[in-house]
Amino acid sequence: MIRTTIAAKAAVDDPLRLAVIYRAGLGRHWNSLREGSIELAALNLKASAARLQQAVKISAFPSEILDLFKHTGIVNRTARELIRASNEQGLEQLKIRAATIDPAGKSRTQLCALLCGDEVAGSSYRAHSKERPLALDQRYRDGLRSGLWSSTREAAQVLGVDQARLVKASKIAGLPEEVKLLFPGQALTFAVGWQLIQLTKLRGSEAIRQVAIASRSTIQTMSQQELMNRFVGLEGNAVDVKVKRGTGGKLLLEFHCDADDPANETRLSMMAMWLRDVKPSAR
DNA sequence: TGTTCGATCCCAAGTACGCG
DNA sequence: CGCGTACTTGGGATCGAACA
Incomplete structure (x- = not known):
């Protein structure tokens, strides 16, 4: 099982932060990109030598150039495209x-394409914003306060x-x-957030809050999945799960748990909900 | 050892639609 | 109108090969 903590994943996904970490250890903990890659892997920072470079x-x-991405951030693909353009066309x-580009309202991909001199698809461009729910909600509330809109309907139109x-x-x-404090930076996505909302409906707001408080001290060593398991109530050996072959070539999933524990009903409801969300890959 | 890039897989955002 | 859900598709991560 790959154990990547939430904080470590955020660092690996951001090339600028990764560069800072690499430079900090250069000459002390490692002397090359490859050595750095190996040493960082031991710290749950899964970054190949190529990514470090x-x-x-x-x-x-x-x-x-970098300031254009102040709000959208830079990811691995952005870095790769910009480096390629720089090599081909010159920095x-x-x-x-960069001097002619206004970053306002533009996505990371759009900015990258403009910088590289690529054609940006116009009306067919599908805004693929990675804006997290908290940031989007903040923008909505700011607009509400300043009178830019008075409803989600109006805001949706203006914001696109x-x-x-x-x-x-x-x-x-x-x-x-x-709960929100357990997901630093960009870790609270729509998917995670929505699972937490569903869980709150099942277990109650106070129960979820108590789990969050209890998890604060161990958050640095927990993967996101482990954290979500805690919210469901699966940190211990609450259930025993088995997969069996049934009649007619069907697979059966068996859950064995203590029927006297009232929390188990919630746990099973949650797992059933998650299983319904699992889609078989088309590829 | 460093650098680049094609191929592939997976995740998550967007869209459309149905339901109460 | 608000919400939930199924499906589509664009974007990002990663692997690994090739070459300097």
Whole structure:
């Protein structure tokens, strides 16, 4: 089982942060990209030598270019595309383009395409914002305060997002503070947030809040899945699960648990909900 | 040992639609 | 109108090969 803590994953996904970490250990804990990759793997930071190299290179780009991504952030693919464009066209060419780009309202992909001089699909462009629910809800509330809109419907039109998405973001933002604090940075996604909302319906807000408080001290060593298991109530050996072959070539999933424990009903309801969400891959 | 990039897989956002 | 869900698809992560 791969154990990647929430904080470690955030660091690996951000090339600029990864470069800082690599430089900090260079000459002390490692002397090359490969050594760095091996040492970092021992710390749950799964970054290949190629990713480290990419991170170091993009971090050395001029601020005129990096500042364009101040709000959207940079991910591995962004770094890769920018490095390629820089190699092919020269860094000066990218700097010239950067000076003409207004980043307002543009996605990471759009900014990258503009910098690289690629054609950006116009009306067919599908905004694929990675904006997390808390950030989206904050934008909605800011607009509400300043009178930009008075409902989710209006806001959805202005912001160019689905109204259902705004409502969802608002619900997730309404989770207890103690719960939200367990998901630093960008870790609280719509998927995770929605699972927590469903769980709150089943177990109650106070129960979820208490789990969050109890998990604070061990959060650094927990994977996101382990954390979610805690919210469900599976930190111990609450259930015994078996897969069996039944008649007619069917597979049976068996759960054995203590019927006297009232929490088990909640646990099974939650697992049933998750299983319904599991879709077989088309590939 | 460093660097680049194609291929592939997976995740999550967007869309459409149904239900109460 | 608010919410839930099934399905589609774009974007990101990763592996591994090739080459300098």
